[in-house]
Amino acid sequence: MTARDEAVGAVEIGLDDLRRLGRSAYEKAGLSSGDAETVVEVQLAADLRGVDTHGFQRLPWYVGHLLAGRNNPSPQWRVVRESPVSVLLDADNALGQLACVRLAELTIAKATGSGLALGASRNSNDWGCGAYYPLMAAEAGFVAFATTTSVPTLAPFGGRTRMLGNNPMVFAVPRRSGPPLVLDMALTPVALGKVMRAQAEHQPIPEEWGFRDDQGRPTTDPAAALAGIIPAIGAYKGTGLSLMMNVLAGILPGGRHSSEVGVGHRGQLMLAVSPDLFGERDRFLGQVESMAAGVKGAEPLPGAVVSLPGEPESLRADQARERGSIRYPPSVVAELASMAASLGIPGPDRV
């Protein structure tokens, strides 16, 4: 639990109850029970890992999209094109979680044959917690990379016209035992979900987050920040990465790209590489352990802890699983309760 959760009086909900609530809601919204289970597990994984801007907080939003007909609850999956090392999936406006689990399965299957595979999707949606899919590949023994297009929030460097997504990049690396290394990062210094939450809670944002209003002036007002110039990491480097991810996940799969990315028209790209391509797997895993030991043995700066990529999230998930519950801000619980009421299903139970 973060200091912030304490401050606003976090509410604890049991994992089983979350599963029950999530599956019922998605089934009410038209998903098959298998698909409902898949989406709920991906969203629960986000909350377990503490990536709470991408978990159940978004559930009412997804359910609303399905009910409004903006997403397709019963997509016709179609492999548009394939080769021994590649696969292109048309997701038929499915939820992004379903599209990306399927994309990961297809890519892993191809890579299992050839040691290397590139999968892509189009006509997909928001993938939620991006770490999930490369983690699937890493748990199957592959080094993996994935990226996605997203709605245009960034301007090209030097410009003010928003036309590029804050497109996340995810890398995952298998380990001999224990959870894979995983780096899941968007291209802004701070997740936009945090700015949105500050806005919902009427809190200012720190000036050092680097947001500017639409006149280019530094701002701590979340609304002005979201409507202004959103900073990218490393200035032209971050905006350059967003353009390159736009090519990889938007243009390469033949989907929409740049300012035309929107509901039903996101794309994803996923690469899986077997360490066997370049040598003995055992040597590879041994070197990964040696690197991990080096990092964990680094001298920390005063007051800091040195972590491996994905380690804090993995520890948080272990703790939440042991506790059997997840803590949410009251605003999230209220929205889940309101959604449940409108669907005619039991709402979340506090632990």
Place this chain on the structure above:
Amino acid sequence: MTARDEAVGAVEIGLDDLRRLGRSAYEKAGLSSGDAETVVEVQLAADLRGVDTHGFQRLPWYVGHLLAGRNNPSPQWRVVRESPVSVLLDADNALGQLACVRLAELTIAKATGSGLALGASRNSNDWGCGAYYPLMAAEAGFVAFATTTSVPTLAPFGGRTRMLGNNPMVFAVPRRSGPPLVLDMALTPVALGKVMRAQAEHQPIPEEWGFRDDQGRPTTDPAAALAGIIPAIGAYKGTGLSLMMNVLAGILPGGRHSSEVGVGHRGQLMLAVSPDLFGERDRFLGQVESMAAGVKGAEPLPGAVVSLPGEPESLRADQARERGSIRYPPSVVAELASMAASLGIPGPDRV
């Protein structure tokens, strides 16, 4: 010419004279005439593109390494392992430029067959201007990515022990006509070469570059900055990328990694993807043009120019080629002259 070049009295050297000087120097250092020509073209491309920290400024340093026996002037190239979609090159301590041109050629050849290929090298060296190699692939029609290990200058996030390289990432995208898009970026907000040049010229560095001394205090002293905590873009994001690039270019090829990266023991990784894997090439190229037109049509911030990745470098190269010469700071020319004198070859001629 930058304002800075003007200030220090830049010296102009003709392209033909640079080629003559470079080739003679490398041949004196033991390279075959073909290899000498290759290295010179890669280094000249860096200077033409204005990436002048990676061009002829480093030539005396490379020649010194060869003469001192730290690099191998006549490497025995060996393909250690290959598959229809992958190739692993042992570079036998060759200059990194030679290793990476060869790696690019091998990777492009594999990708020409299968549409997708991953090449890796080990026992290689500093690749100089990294844009060169993915540009080779993009000019052959492939979307390309490359990365390399480099000497440990970064600490893992929260730590002070240097064990990760400022490992560059390069993406290149082919266009219908004209130069490919290329993003060539290291993981610090500012190239370390710029800090080294400031040190050589006894100039302070701007505080906003974000360097800290070894006590974690902000500093403008280049020496203290180079000896201190070097910032990465996006904090844990940049250090996380450096760790992931360390896996891709160090561990995956079975070379040295992390703090053990050094002369003769760098590695590189290169991915080439044919747009044909996912659809018609013409559709891909058309979408790239539509994205490029969108970026160039973006409304600029006051006083700014909106460029495509690689566009300023490409324009600079066109201008320098037209002029037939490159401008260098006097310190670089003095070092080239001193090297030439010690090799017994004619020094650089001012235009």
